[in-house]
Amino acid sequence: MQDPFKIVIQDFEFYYGSVMALRDLNLSIRPHQIFAVLGPARSGKTTLLKSLNRLTDLLHGTNHKGQIFIDGREIYGEEVSLPELRRRVGMVFDLPTALPLSIYENVAYGPRLKGMREKSRLDEIVATSLQAAVLWDEVKDRLPSSALRLSGGQQQRLCIARMLALEPEIIMLDEPCSGLDPISTASIEKSLMTLKEKYTILLVPHNIQQASRVADRVGFFLGGEMIEEGSADQIFTRPQNKKTEDYISGRFG
Amino acid sequence: MNKEKFLERGFLLVALSSISILALIAFFIFEQGVPLMWKVGLKSFLLGDRWYPSKGSFGIFPMIVGSFWVTLGALAVGVPLGLSSAVFLCELTPPKVGMVFRPMIQLLAAIPSVIYGFWGLIVLVPLIRNHLGGPGLSILAGSFVLGIMILPTIISISEDSLRALPRTYKEGALSLGATHWQTIWRVLVPAARSGIVASIILGMGRALGETMAMIMILGNAAQIPSSILDSARTLTTNIGIEMGYASGDHRQALFATGVVLFFIVMGLNSLAMVISRKGRA
Amino acid sequence: MRISRHFTQEMARTLIWIASFSTLAVMFWILYQVLREGLPLLHLSFFLKPPREMGRAGGIASTIIGTLALTIVAIVIATPLGVGTAIFLREYTREGRISRVIRFGTDCLAGVPSIIFGLFGFVFFVIFLGMGWSILSGGLTLTAMILPTIICTAEEAIKSIPYTYREVSYGLGGTRWQTIRRVVLPNAFPGILTGVLLGVGRCVGETAAVILTAGSSFLMPDSLFSPIRTMAVHFYILAREGISMEMAYATGAALIILILIINTVANLLLFRYVQKG
Numbered sequence: 001m002q003d004p005f006k007i008v009i010q011d012f013e014f015y016y017g018s019v020m021a022l023r024d025l026n027l028s029i030r031p032h033q034i035f036a037v038l039g040p041a042r043s044g045k046t047t048l049l050k051s052l053n054r055l056t057d058l059l060h061g062t063n064h065k066g067q068i069f070i071d072g073r074e075i076y077g078e079e080v081s082l083p084e085l086r087r088r089v090g091m092v093f094d095l096p097t098a099l100p101l102s103i104y105e106n107v108a109y110g111p112r113l114k115g116m117r118e119k120s121r122l123d124e125i126v127a128t129s130l131q132a133a134v135l136w137d138e139v140k141d142r143l144p145s146s147a148l149r150l151s152g153g154q155q156q157r158l159c160i161a162r163m164l165a166l167e168p169e170i171i172m173l174d175e176p177c178s179g180l181d182p183i184s185t186a187s188i189e190k191s192l193m194t195l196k197e198k199y200t201i202l203l204v205p206h207n208i209q210q211a212s213r214v215a216d217r218v219g220f221f222l223g224g225e226m227i228e229e230g231s232a233d234q235i236f237t238r239p240q241n242k243k244t245e246d247y248i249s250g251r252f253g
Numbered sequence: 254m255n256k257e258k259f260l261e262r263g264f265l266l267v268a269l270s271s272i273s274i275l276a277l278i279a280f281f282i283f284e285q286g287v288p289l290m291w292k293v294g295l296k297s298f299l300l301g302d303r304w305y306p307s308k309g310s311f312g313i314f315p316m317i318v319g320s321f322w323v324t325l326g327a328l329a330v331g332v333p334l335g336l337s338s339a340v341f342l343c344e345l346t347p348p349k350v351g352m353v354f355r356p357m358i359q360l361l362a363a364i365p366s367v368i369y370g371f372w373g374l375i376v377l378v379p380l381i382r383n384h385l386g387g388p389g390l391s392i393l394a395g396s397f398v399l400g401i402m403i404l405p406t407i408i409s410i411s412e413d414s415l416r417a418l419p420r421t422y423k424e425g426a427l428s429l430g431a432t433h434w435q436t437i438w439r440v441l442v443p444a445a446r447s448g449i450v451a452s453i454i455l456g457m458g459r460a461l462g463e464t465m466a467m468i469m470i471l472g473n474a475a476q477i478p479s480s481i482l483d484s485a486r487t488l489t490t491n492i493g494i495e496m497g498y499a500s501g502d503h504r505q506a507l508f509a510t511g512v513v514l515f516f517i518v519m520g521l522n523s524l525a526m527v528i529s530r531k532g533r534a
Numbered sequence: 535m536r537i538s539r540h541f542t543q544e545m546a547r548t549l550i551w552i553a554s555f556s557t558l559a560v561m562f563w564i565l566y567q568v569l570r571e572g573l574p575l576l577h578l579s580f581f582l583k584p585p586r587e588m589g590r591a592g593g594i595a596s597t598i599i600g601t602l603a604l605t606i607v608a609i610v611i612a613t614p615l616g617v618g619t620a621i622f623l624r625e626y627t628r629e630g631r632i633s634r635v636i637r638f639g640t641d642c643l644a645g646v647p648s649i650i651f652g653l654f655g656f657v658f659f660v661i662f663l664g665m666g667w668s669i670l671s672g673g674l675t676l677t678a679m680i681l682p683t684i685i686c687t688a689e690e691a692i693k694s695i696p697y698t699y700r701e702v703s704y705g706l707g708g709t710r711w712q713t714i715r716r717v718v719l720p721n722a723f724p725g726i727l728t729g730v731l732l733g734v735g736r737c738v739g740e741t742a743a744v745i746l747t748a749g750s751s752f753l754m755p756d757s758l759f760s761p762i763r764t765m766a767v768h769f770y771i772l773a774r775e776g777i778s779m780e781m782a783y784a785t786g787a788a789l790i791i792l793i794l795i796i797n798t799v800a801n802l803l804l805f806r807y808v809q810k811g
Binding site for chain 1: 704706721
């Protein structure tokens with residue numbers, strides 16, 4: 001029987017040293033959806049994302065309990081290849097992080113790491129990814145120029161293209177529109193709606209409004225715990241938990 | 254996966270090179286020098302004031318005294334000038350001046366010691382000889398040149414320490430009504446004390462280790478100096494002058510001098526490290 | 535009558551200005567002294583001919599080769615060792631026992647006086663390993679001397695690369711070595727180069743360690759095992775033995791010009807690097 005869930009998180013806890021960042025997390029996410037990770041600062045949202053592709057491994061002194069399954073396989077298992085996991089679970093950070101390379105080389109970076117060398121194939125992947133990130137028209141004539149010269153919004157879309165070049169299965173975006181103008185924000189949100197047809201998307205939204213615009217399901221996090229989880233419609237109109245309701249209605253943030 | 258592990262081991266091996274070299278240096282220097290110190294007797298080696306290698310007399314006390322006075326003199330020249338320049342760079346001039354001044358201080362550090370020695374030999378030594386007497390090749394000449402040579406060390410580290418202070422120190426003092434001047438000397442310098450002291454100790458280490466310039470301008474007298482116009486030898490010049498022709502016990506005695514030098518300089522550098530670390534904490 | 539506080543303050547401020555500028559003044563005096571007498575004596579044949587009559591005549595060709603050879607040997611070995619150490623410290627470990635030991639070794643090595651390096655090089659390379667007074671012995675001794683400098687500057691250069699670059703590379707499926715090779719090293723290159731140039735400067739100016747390990751022959755070298763004199767050593771011998779003041783000035787001027795060039799290039803590089811970053 002096909003597992004209906006793409007990601008299954010069971011009894012997951014995460015510690016930075018002795019500080020607990022996530023606790024008692026039980027969550028299942030279906031494929032081809034946008035799941036919004038909602039909550040105020042310091043709720044564990046980024047930790048959740050970085051646990052899914054084990055970028056948390058880069059830090060020292062971290063610990064976890066519980067399990068995370070992607071397509072039925074435990075990602076903290078013995079045989080797991082980190083590079084492969086990170087190619088399957090792509091991430092875009094909250095600040096535009098273009099590498100000091102040309103636009104072309106930024107997007108080609110991931111495929112090159114994988115070992116791809118044929119120029120024609122790389123050209124194709126770069127073009128496709130930039131199109132999917134709605135950046136192609138703006139940069140197609142200046143692919144060799146430095147990526148650092150792009151505007152914030154363009155750089156952020158470049159980061160999305162860079163991630164898509166690896167053809168991941170899961171896409172995670174951590175406040176991808178923070179610091180961007182409304183037009184860039186709108187174009188990124190628009191591309192998310194198209195992307196969810198191919199990918200499973202986790203999004204830490206910049207604010208509640210963004211979540212209500214794009215999310216299919218929402219999880220509300222507070223202080224490292226997931227307080228409530230449900231469809232976007234249900235969370236925003238009929239929240240079950242008082243804390244959720246308070247947050248949604250802006251009583252704290 | 255294998256490749257990554259292999260690289261990790263490889264880099265570890267490479268990284269151990271500096272400590273391995275240090276161990277090699279210590280081993281070989283001690284291996285040559287310590288037997289002689291034992292043979293002659295530690296006390297008579299360190300405190301004996303007769304250095305007559307041809308007669309088998311190996312007392313390095315005159316050299317210890319020489320090193321001491323020359324270093325002290327160098328500090329007397331270098332610390333006031335160096336600290337002033339550090340304060341000058343940090344507080345008394347706009348950043349543009351610093352941008353010109355600092356590379357010049359670096360240049361000072363890059364000039365080979367033999368050039369300093371040469372200048373001392375042809376300018377300073379005759380000057381002293383003609384106006385103050387004595388052979389000119391003297392502790393005074395050595396101290397002055399050495400003082401100039403340690404300036405870059407004192408200036409750069411002291412300036413860094415002053416710059417590293419939180420702005421609130423300065424702003425707080427000024428807002429309490431202190432003048433710029435009072436702020437510098439009563440608040441900033443004392444606060445940067447550990448870094449400044451560390452720079453002075455490192456300057457001392459540098460001064461103690463200097464060889465070529467000192468050979469050129471200190472004269473060659475292996476006797477306890479009685480005035481700053483006297484010639485003298487330091488631990489370093491003792492080695493540098495005689496190593497070219499020494500053999501047997503004589504050569505080993507020079508290595509033994511190296512052992513003493515090694516300990517003193519290592520001790521000073523460790524002290525500087527401890528002080529600057531404590532100050533940062 | 536009390537001297538006003540304002541007066542003492544102004545006095546002290548003036549003294550500090552004087553002190554700072556006299557620092558620079560002495561340095562320029564030193565350089566001027568040597569360059570004034572030495573520069574006029576520099577002509578092409580001086581650089582192309584080896585010394586004759588113990589240095590009283592001829593040029594400094596063999597010493598130039600000596601300086602070059604020793605520097606190249608030292609840089610070729612010390613750079614991979616130094617950069618490798620820096621990579622290990624910043625990419626493969628965190629602050630712990632191993633890194634403390636390595637740093638301790640590096641800091642101590644940086645403080646060892648050059649004459650001690652000379653003694654070590656003599657007993658280890660010249661005698662124990664049987665290399666004799668040679669370019670190899672001198673070059674390897676200089677390697678040990680400049681290693682701490684290269685480690686220090688390489689580490690600073692690597693440290694200054696933003697963590698996010700690494701995070702991005704790992705996030706895109708990069709291994710540690712791929713991240714080092716493609717992101718860290720290319721961006722740290724200018725800083726590392728500056729450190730290498732600093733090391734070159736030290737090799738050029740070093741005398742004590744070189745005399746004891748490379749010998750003082752002013753003949754043109756045949757191989758890496760030939761003894762050789764560097765420009766600094768030649769200058770020292772001319773000055774101290776009083777062989778020829780003229781030649782000493784000329785050699786000194788050449789030495790200073792070389793150092794000035796190296797220093798200027800290093801500073802320009804640093805300037806451009808800081809600009810870009």
